[in-house]
Amino acid sequence: MSYTYEFPRPSVTTDILVFSIRDGRLQVLLIERKVDPFQGAWAIPGGFVQMEEDLRSGALRELEEETGLSDIPLRQLRAYGAPDRDPRGRVITIAFIALVQSGDLIAKGGSDALDARWFAVDELPPLAFDHAQILADGRAQLARDVTASIHDSGLVAFDFLPEKFTLSEAQKVFETLRGEDMDKRNFRKWLTNEWSIEDTGEKSTGGRHRPAALFRLKPE
Amino acid sequence: MSYTYEFPRPSVTTDILVFSIRDGRLQVLLIERKVDPFQGAWAIPGGFVQMEEDLRSGALRELEEETGLSDIPLRQLRAYGAPDRDPRGRVITIAFIALVQSGDLIAKGGSDALDARWFAVDELPPLAFDHAQILADGRAQLARDVTASIHDSGLVAFDFLPEKFTLSEAQKVFETLRGEDMDKRNFRKWLTNEWSIEDTGEKSTGGRHRPAALFRLKPE
DNA sequence: TCAAAAGTGTTGTACCTACACCCATGC
DNA sequence: GCATGGGTGTAGGTACAACACTTTTGA
Numbered sequence: 311m312s313y314t315y316e317f318p319r320p321s322v323t324t325d326i327l328v329f330s331i332r333d334g335r336l337q338v339l340l341i342e343r344k345v346d347p348f349q350g351a352w353a354i355p356g357g358f359v360q361m362e363e364d365l366r367s368g369a370l371r372e373l374e375e376e377t378g379l380s381d382i383p384l385r386q387l388r389a390y391g392a393p394d395r396d397p398r399g400r401v402i403t404i405a406f407i408a409l410v411q412s413g414d415l416i417a418k419g420g421s422d423a424l425d426a427r428w429f430a431v432d433e434l435p436p437l438a439f440d441h442a443q444i445l446a447d448g449r450a451q452l453a454r455d456v457t458a459s460i461h462d463s464g465l466v467a468f469d470f471l472p473e474k475f476t477l478s479e480a481q482k483v484f485e486t487l488r489g490e491d492m493d494k495r496n497f498r499k500w501l502t503n504e505w506s507i508e509d510t511g512e513k514s515t516g517g518r519h520r521p522a523a524l525f526r527l528k529p530e
Numbered sequence: 531m532s533y534t535y536e537f538p539r540p541s542v543t544t545d546i547l548v549f550s551i552r553d554g555r556l557q558v559l560l561i562e563r564k565v566d567p568f569q570g571a572w573a574i575p576g577g578f579v580q581m582e583e584d585l586r587s588g589a590l591r592e593l594e595e596e597t598g599l600s601d602i603p604l605r606q607l608r609a610y611g612a613p614d615r616d617p618r619g620r621v622i623t624i625a626f627i628a629l630v631q632s633g634d635l636i637a638k639g640g641s642d643a644l645d646a647r648w649f650a651v652d653e654l655p656p657l658a659f660d661h662a663q664i665l666a667d668g669r670a671q672l673a674r675d676v677t678a679s680i681h682d683s684g685l686v687a688f689d690f691l692p693e694k695f696t697l698s699e700a701q702k703v704f705e706t707l708r709g710e711d712m713d714k715r716n717f718r719k720w721l722t723n724e725w726s727i728e729d730t731g732e733k734s735t736g737g738r739h740r741p742a743a744l745f746r747l748k749p750e
Numbered sequence: 751t752c753a754a755a756a757g758t759g760t761t762g763t764a765c766c767t768a769c770a771c772c773c774a775t776g777c
Numbered sequence: 778g779c780a781t782g783g784g785t786g787t788a789g790g791t792a793c794a795a796c797a798c799t800t801t802t803g804a
Contacts, residue, residue: 314532318581319539322611322622361538361620365611389609389624391542391585400581402542402624404609478782495785496767519781520774698755715758716794739754740802 320391320400324369325356325441327387327448328379328408331470331486335430336452338445340437341376341423347397348438350424354445356403357422369406376423382408383469387448395440405444407451409469456487468527476514476522477501540611540620544589545576545661547607547668548599548628551690551706555650556672558665560657561596561643567617568658570644574665576623577642589626596643602628603689607668615660625664627671629689676707688747696734696742697721 328339340352357372359365366384374380384406391402429435431449434442455466470483481497501507506528513521548559560572577592579585586604594600604626611622649655651669654662675686690703701717721727726748733741 312534312536313538314534315539316532317541317578318533319535320542320579320581321537322540322542358537359540359611359622361540362613364613365609365622386608388606389585391579391624393582393584402579402585402622404611404622476783493768494783495769498784500766517776517782519776520783522783696756713795714756715796718757720793737755738803740756740800742756 318400320402321398322359323356323401323403324359324365324372324406325354325403325444326369326373326384326406326408327354327445328373328377328382328410329431329448329452329470330410330412330428331483332412332428334482334486335432336449336486337428337430338434338448339377339379340427340429340435342425342427343438344422344424351438352429352435353438354405354441355423355426359404365404366406369404373408377426379408379410382410384408387444387451390440390444392440403444405448407448409466411470411472452487474510474512474524474526476524478522480525538620540622541618542579543576543621543623544579544585544592544626545574545623545664546589546593546604546626546628547574547665548593548597548602548630549651549668549672549690550630550632550648551703552632552648554702554706555652556669556706557648557650558654558668559597559599560647560649560655562645562647563658564642564644571658572649572655573658574625574661575643575646576625579624585624586626589624593628597646599628599630602630604628607664607671610660610664612660623664625668627668629686631690631692672707694730694732694744694746696744698742700745 330337330339339355341355343349343351343353355373355376356369357375359368360371363371365386369384370380370382373382385408387405387407389402389404393400395401395403431445434445436442437445452466467480467483467487470487471480477498480501481492481494484497485491507525508528510524510526512524514524515521550557550559559575561575563569563571563573575593575596576589577596579588580591583591585606589604590600590602593602605628607625607627609622609624613620615621615623651665654665656662657665672686687700687703687707690707691700697718700721701712701714704717705711727745728748730744730746732744734744735741
């Protein structure tokens with residue numbers, strides 16, 4: 311089967327930056343490419359958009375095929391379309407960002423991936439295509455969301471937290487995202503004033519010391 | 531001439547939201563479509579990306595062809611790719627935003643446009659394709675930039691101002707963007723503290739009353 | 751001389767920051 | 778019983794909001 315058009319057309323792909331906070335560090339999910347170009351190199355998961363699917367659906371499909379992650383919320387970052395960004399020809403890609411909790415981390419190889427692994431964003435391997443640029447832009451966007459407005463800052467941070475969390479867990483996430491430590495009492499005052507947080511009545515288990523109260527972001 | 535590919539490919543276009551503040555209101559530049567689909571309807575200027583040009587270059591080329599505007603800075607908004615957004619088939623578009631001073635306003639028809647005109651964003655005609663959605667997203671992005679951080683707020687506002695401006699002109703732009711009036715003294719304190727503003731020594735002319743000092747954003 | 755916009759300081763308030771000790775639990 | 782993280786209030790400083798009158802020019 312082949313397809314003929316009156317004018318030349320580019321290919322369109324999606325790429326998905328999956329961020330998580332693991333071991334107190336911001337990490338990103340990368341795949342090892344199974345096929346040329348850049349076979350064996352690390353890359354952001356993604357692939358070609360099908361004709362009948364939305365950009366977001368295509369991104370989710372590729373993400374599941376290559377890493378096993380499914381059903382996560384995506385935000386669009388931007389499109390990349392330099393004419394020479396892909397050696398196969400003109401390929402325009404739409405980059406997405408996903409923020410997941412450290413629990414959701416099943417990463418495996420798939421149809422187009424030899425392997426999938428988490429990397430700390432400050433210890434990255436060399437990346438295929440212009441993916442280093444895309445990743446840098448994604449990190450910058452994340453930093454902007456965190457520092458820009460109080461409201462966005464929280465929205466971003468809660469994406470990295472499970473539904474029920476202790477105040478210390480929340481503080482660690484905020485500190486990791488902002489890159490600086492905060493005062494415990496001030497953080498708690500800020501969080502409970504600025505956000506609708508409710509005590510679930512439950513206590514954390516498995517800790518090696520005094521259990522902490524579990525809180526939840528109250529649905530509007 | 532025709533082009534054949536092993537897999538089907540979408541077409542890719544760019545669309546450019548050109549905003550300006552005219553008569554104290556936020557306005558947007560639209561074109562009247564010369565050809566089907568949506569012939570005669572109003573639309574955001576834009577068109578197909580050529581194979582050898584960058585997305586931004588394509589957007590600038592289309593903008594000049596359809597409206598006569600050239601050489602203005604563009605920021606990417608996002609990509610739109612719903613499978614049914616264009617009756618001609620699968621068309622993915624990358625939307626850009628431009629902010630221009632009210633002086634730069636030459637608008638004319640062009641190759642694909644019967645006419646080009648400014649519209650206040652709260653008095654829009656019906657729009658072709660999903661352009662009403664794109665325009666709403668662009669306005670929302672603009673509002674976010676203004677309110678999100680002090681720094682972005684200024685960056686956006688200065689794009690709407692000429693190189694030399696009076697403090698009252700600046701205040702009107704900020705007020706239009708924020709949608710609320712500000713205290714004159716507080717605004718001036720804020721502007722001069724938060725930004726590097728210098729008095730050019732010149733005075734505004736042509737005003738019907740007392741001339742005002744002309745200021746300039748000091749280049750870093 | 752009148753109308754219209756330009757220009758100019760002070761005071762209260764609300765929010766953010768800094769700071770230290772006791773408590774509950776697991777080992 | 779001791780080590781470890783959980784939990785709590787106050788005081789000072791700073792940045793923002795509210796507020797009115799005099800000055801300069803064109804007509």
